Amino acid sequence: MLNAAKQVLRNWREQASLPAEAKAEAARDARGLPAQDPGIDAAVKAALQWLKRAQDQSASHDGGVARDFSLKNGWAVSYPETTGYIVSTMIDCGQRFQDPDSLERARRMLDWLVSIQFPEGGFMGGKINATPRVPVTFNTGQILIGLASGVGAFGEPYLAPMNKAAAFLRDSLDADGCWRKHATPFAERGDKTYETHVSWGLFEAARHVGDQGYAEAALRQVEWAFTQQQANGWLANCCLNIPATPLTHTLGYALRGFMEAHRFTKDEHILRRAIKTADGLMTALRPDGFIPGRLKPDWSAAVDWSCLTGEVQIAHSWLMLYELTGQKKYRDAAKLANRYVRRAIAIDGPEDQRGGVKGSFPVDGDYGQWEYLNWAAKFMIDANLLEQDIDGRA
Numbered sequence: 001m002l003n004a005a006k007q008v009l010r011n012w013r014e015q016a017s018l019p020a021e022a023k024a025e026a027a028r029d030a031r032g033l034p035a036q037d038p039g040i041d042a043a044v045k046a047a048l049q050w051l052k053r054a055q056d057q058s059a060s061h062d063g064g065v066a067r068d069f070s071l072k073n074g075w076a077v078s079y080p081e082t083t084g085y086i087v088s089t090m091i092d093c094g095q096r097f098q099d100p101d102s103l104e105r106a107r108r109m110l111d112w113l114v115s116i117q118f119p120e121g122g123f124m125g126g127k128i129n130a131t132p133r134v135p136v137t138f139n140t141g142q143i144l145i146g147l148a149s150g151v152g153a154f155g156e157p158y159l160a161p162m163n164k165a166a167a168f169l170r171d172s173l174d175a176d177g178c179w180r181k182h183a184t185p186f187a188e189r190g191d192k193t194y195e196t197h198v199s200w201g202l203f204e205a206a207r208h209v210g211d212q213g214y215a216e217a218a219l220r221q222v223e224w225a226f227t228q229q230q231a232n233g234w235l236a237n238c239c240l241n242i243p244a245t246p247l248t249h250t251l252g253y254a255l256r257g258f259m260e261a262h263r264f265t266k267d268e269h270i271l272r273r274a275i276k277t278a279d280g281l282m283t284a285l286r287p288d289g290f291i292p293g294r295l296k297p298d299w300s301a302a303v304d305w306s307c308l309t310g311e312v313q314i315a316h317s318w319l320m321l322y323e324l325t326g327q328k329k330y331r332d333a334a335k336l337a338n339r340y341v342r343r344a345i346a347i348d349g350p351e352d353q354r355g356g357v358k359g360s361f362p363v364d365g366d367y368g369q370w371e372y373l374n375w376a377a378k379f380m381i382d383a384n385l386l387e388q389d390i391d392g393r394a
Helices: 002-017 020-030 040-057 080-096 100-115 137-154 156-172 193-209 214-226 248-265 268-282 308-325 328-343 374-393
Strands: 068-070 371-373
Touching (some): 040 080, 040 100, 040 328, 040 374, 080 100, 080 137, 080 374, 100 137, 100 156, 137 156, 137 193, 156 193, 156 214, 193 214, 193 248, 214 248, 248 268, 248 308, 268 308, 268 328, 308 328, 308 374, 328 374
């Protein structure tokens, strides 16, 4: 009783100390999502401009992308991990929209990342000013995705850094297929099923250099991750900090890793496993596109807010499944989730928020609270462009 009273008091004090912009955003969110959907073109254009601003406004001014814009603290310093896979989105948008600025920004991101790579090939965890400064499996895998995209778009300058990062991951995998040697100091300790998203980076590297053992290591990890899958598709050990009720963000990472493993191998066994998790996630989707930001092992809601990043990550994998299977349930579910997130995006208003994607809806939810996250904008762009491509082929 006393602890509950203290928590209420802390919450009241926090609310009272919020800047006016945070209070105003919370009040808007309390009224619910706007009915208006800005549409794919407007949302993608605004989010791409927001990502460019995040690079320009990074408090570390180094060519990387600011981790977030906070309604409490302003622009953060650059975040190597997510800058890594933002590279791929910048390259895609640069080529798709014939936008040289996006391509040049991708190169600046890549050159900064190469400059901070450890001699053994790994990359640090956390923001650029984080301590301890040590190589971390997950962050290295996400940056590897960007380095592989850089090799595809720009060639030789990024080949050696890509190989160093891929070899670091290949050689640090445990015999059972789980990465444990270079765990992040910024999450709870323990095995992480969502590191299938690291395996995706190895698959991308293997596409460029062939038989270096990268894909074999990635497949061993994916098979280990399947040992964490339950009969209903649930994935154990799939969260940063609360394994019993993981974020849709980390579940989305794991599912995408399964999808990329299938895309690389065309193995039907992998596809069947991916479908089990994708179908389980679909049971958590509500008719308006809302997915609870944390889920329980029976796929029921653990919270009453949405992790917007997880929504669009999962939507992307559902769209990939639609392309593979032709089952409209996946396309329709993805469209609902994508539309839900688009409705949460402001395409006018203050420049620091315009086109940004919040960590949570409402903005005071427990994931990325009061923040607009760079990776949320990246995954929103990716999922919506895939939806648009599918509609264009229909």
